[in-house]
Amino acid sequence: MHLTDTKAIALLDCNNFYVSAESVFNPKLKNKPVVVLSNNDGCVVSRSNEAKKFIPMGAPFFEVEEILEENGGEVLSSNYELYGDMSRRIMNTLRAYTPEIEVYSVDEAFLGLAETRKGFDFVGREIREKIDKYFGVPIGVGIAETKTLAKIANRIAKKSEKANGVVDLYQSPYRDIALDRTKVGDIWEVGRATVEKVAPLGVRTALDFKNLDLRWVKKNLTVKGGRTLLELRGFRCFPLELEPPPKKNTCSSGSFSETVSAYGPLFNAVSCHLDTAVARIRKHRLAARAVSVFVQTNRFQAANYYGDSYTYKSHYPSDNLFELQEWARICFERLYRENFRYKKVGVILEGLMPTEGVTKRMYDSNPQKEKLDRLNRAVDELNKKFGRGTVHLAAAQIGKWKMKREMMSPRYTTRIGEVIEVH
DNA sequence: TCTGGGGTCCTAGGACCC
DNA sequence: TCTGGGGTCCTAGGACCC
Numbered sequence: 001m002h003l004t005d006t007k008a009i010a011l012l013d014c015n016n017f018y019v020s021a022e023s024v025f026n027p028k029l030k031n032k033p034v035v036v037l038s039n040n041d042g043c044v045v046s047r048s049n050e051a052k053k054f055i056p057m058g059a060p061f062f063e064v065e066e067i068l069e070e071n072g073g074e075v076l077s078s079n080y081e082l083y084g085d086m087s088r089r090i091m092n093t094l095r096a097y098t099p100e101i102e103v104y105s106v107d108e109a110f111l112g113l114a115e116t117r118k119g120f121d122f123v124g125r126e127i128r129e130k131i132d133k134y135f136g137v138p139i140g141v142g143i144a145e146t147k148t149l150a151k152i153a154n155r156i157a158k159k160s161e162k163a164n165g166v167v168d169l170y171q172s173p174y175r176d177i178a179l180d181r182t183k184v185g186d187i188w189e190v191g192r193a194t195v196e197k198v199a200p201l202g203v204r205t206a207l208d209f210k211n212l213d214l215r216w217v218k219k220n221l222t223v224k225g226g227r228t229l230l231e232l233r234g235f236r237c238f239p240l241e242l243e244p245p246p247k248k249n250t251c252s253s254g255s256f257s258e259t260v261s262a263y264g265p266l267f268n269a270v271s272c273h274l275d276t277a278v279a280r281i282r283k284h285r286l287a288a289r290a291v292s293v294f295v296q297t298n299r300f301q302a303a304n305y306y307g308d309s310y311t312y313k314s315h316y317p318s319d320n321l322f323e324l325q326e327w328a329r330i331c332f333e334r335l336y337r338e339n340f341r342y343k344k345v346g347v348i349l350e351g352l353m354p355t356e357g358v359t360k361r362m363y364d365s366n367p368q369k370e371k372l373d374r375l376n377r378a379v380d381e382l383n384k385k386f387g388r389g390t391v392h393l394a395a396a397q398i399g400k401w402k403m404k405r406e407m408m409s410p411r412y413t414t415r416i417g418e419v420i421e422v423h
Numbered sequence: 424t425c426t427g428g429g430g431t432c433c434t435a436g437g438a439c440c441c
Numbered sequence: 442t443c444t445g446g447g448g449t450c451c452t453a454g455g456a457c458c459c
Contacts, residue, residue, distance in 0.1 A: 038427035045427075060426035078427090105459045191457050222433060224457090251429055300426060346428090403427095 006100060006112035008120050008143050008170045009240065011150040012127065014090070015138045015158060017107035018046035021086045022076055022409055024136045033073035037061050040255055040404045041077055077405035083107075090135060097127060102240045110147060112240050124166040144169040147238045148231035151188040152178055152206060179207035179232065189228050194221055206232060246352070247286070252276040253346020257404055259298070260342050266295070267332055271396035273347040274328050278321045279388065281349055282380060287317035289351030291324055293331035298343040310334040311350070319355050321379065322372050325393055 014020060018036040023029040033051035035044045044051075044059045051073060055064045061075070068075060087106045094101055100112030111127075113120055124141040131139050142154025149169055156178055157167040169175050185195040187206050197220060203209055210232040218226040227237035252273040260266050270293055281288060294309035312327040328347060382391045 040425095040427070042425080042427050058427090062425040065425095108459075189457065193456060222456095224433070245431090247430085249430075253428065255427070257425090298426090344427095348429095 006240070007115045008113045008145065008168075009147055009150045009236075010111040010113055010120070010124060010127075010141055010143045011104075011147065011154045012094065012109050012111065012131075013140050013142075013154055013158075014107040015140060016046055016048055017087075017137070018076075018078060018083055019048045019051075020137045021083050022079070023048075024086070025082075026409065029074055033068060033071050034076070035061075035064075035068065035073065036076045036078050037407070038078065040257060041406060042255070045078065075407055077408040079405075079409050082409065086135065086137070090131060090137065093131065093134060094127070097130075100240060100242065102242060103244070110150065110240055113143065119168075120170050121166060121168040124168060125164075128165050139165065141166045142169070143167070144175075145171075145234045146231040146236045147240075148188050148228055149175070149234065152182050152186075155182065155186060175234075176207055179210055180205050182206040184209050187228060187232070189224060194225065197221065247284070248352055249348055249350045250277050250280055250352065251346060251348045252280075253294070253344065254401065254403060255344045256342070256401070261338075261340065263336055263338075266336065266342055266345065267329070268395050268397055269345050269401050270328055270332055270347060271325060271393050272401050273345065274325055275321070275389075275392050275396045277347050277349050278319070278324055279383070281352060282319055282376075285319075285355045286352045287319035287355045288324065288349035289314055289317045289353070290349075291327040291331060292348040292350060293328050293335060294346050294348075295332075295335050295342055296344045297340050304340075306337060306340045308335055313351075317351065317353055317355075319376075320369065320372050321376050321393065323369070324349070325395070 019029070019034045022034070022036065029048070031050065032048065033053075033055070034048040035051050035055060036046040037043065038045045041061055044055055044057065044061060044064065047055055047057065050071075051068070054067055054071065065075075083106060091101070091103050091109060094109055094111065098111055098113070102110040104110055113123060116123060118126075120143045124143055128139055128141055131137060140154050140158035142150045142152065142157050143166075144150045144153050153167040153169040157163045157165055160167070167178070169178055172178075182205060184190060184198060184203055184205060185192070187209060190209070198209065198212070201212070203212065210229065212229060214226060214229060217229050221228075230237050254269075254273065256269070260269065274291075290311055290313045292309055292311040294307070296307035297305055299305065299307070310331040312330050314327065318324055318327075379391045383389070
């Protein structure tokens with residue numbers, strides 16, 4: 001694949017994705033204030049346009065529950081199977097449009113657009129109508145020379161009534177006007193810390209930022225800041241990544257609805273997360289060189305807070321559940337302190353690498369491992385056949401730590417799936 | 424009472440070496 | 442007065458993303 005034809009980059013992004021995905025199957029949600037909650041029904045992670053008027057992003061649900069009810073709103077627990085399924089279908093539709101696609105997140109993709117007589121704006125509208133027709137999910141499209149500019153175009157596309165969902169800034173005389181209307185903190189990769197650093201220089205907008213001295217930016221905001229600045233000037237520094245880069249780490253973690261203090265139950269939770277993370281790496285035929293475990297008490301209660309992590313590093317990688325659990329146990333023993341009310345634990349598998357090529361060396365050094373590996377393969381088989389969690393570590397009583405999802409939508413996906421299959 | 428989860432990249436600074 | 446000067450590797454933590 002070569003990108004010589006890429007003239008412009010488009011950023012497509014689903015509006016209020018989780019809420020939109022729910023509305024596809026439940027039209028009663030349309031034109032109402034609707035929010036979707038994070039795991040354990042903790043925070044607001046997606047809002048309909050109506051809900052955005054009075055509910056801030058990320059708000060703890062208990063703080064906004066009342067106002068939502070007063071406004072006749074609806075609330076849903078997150079249904080990740082549904083969103084993942086919907087996302088895959090949308091991305092496949094885009095893929096049919098162009099092979100130059102980078103799936104950036106569950107609801108966003110960058111597309112490389114070749115020169116066309118129709119014009120980029122026309123192409124953007126075409127794609128937008130198609131996604132709306134097939135899926136009923138509204139999207140915003142921003143087009144420009146670089147990812148950073150495409151992000152800005154996309155933002156305006158969604159905000160401005162006049163834009164009708166598509167803004168094309170490619171070689172546009174309006175580019176600086178667009179930058180002037182964008183706050184510096186709304187630039188992609190510019191966060192709170194950067195905003196504070198440039199504020200004393202009178203930098204308020206993306207246009208101000210673009211006009212900063214490159215040397216100053218590189219020195220004070222590191223190479224990443226420099227790239228962002230160049231991208232605002234139209235020089236491509238962040239290329240499209242058509243192949244997802246290999247994963248380096250993977251993590252499974254979670255909060256408890258009620259705190260846990262005893263060693264046994266807490267290690268049980270750690271084992272559950274290990275089980276989840278190991279299943280994930282085995283699926284991708286990866287092995288881990290290190291295991292990190294972390295534990296935390298309630299981070300909103302500063303008094304008597306305890307939180308720490310410990311990493312076990314091995315000189316060889318492993319993808320074996322039983323061996324990795326031993327590593328996790330070593331970590332956990334270092335971390336565990338009595339008399340704390342733990343709120344959250346998690347496991348990170350680090351230094352991931354393909355299993356191929358490392359397997360033989362492992363057995364050379366320890367013949368016992370072959371037995372464990374046969375056992376682990378048997379576990380995989382059974383879980384594949386009868387569903388995940390059928391067989392698991394004795395310490396990992398899966399199901400016990402199920403998260404709170406009290407307002408979940410029904411499982412529409414597989415049955416309705418065929419109806420919205422594309423092309 | 425209740426406040427998410429899963430990632431990447433970059434840098435500074437220490438350890439160590441010649 | 443004054444304490445070599447580079448290098449490399451590793452790690453913790455900051456910053457940012459969705």
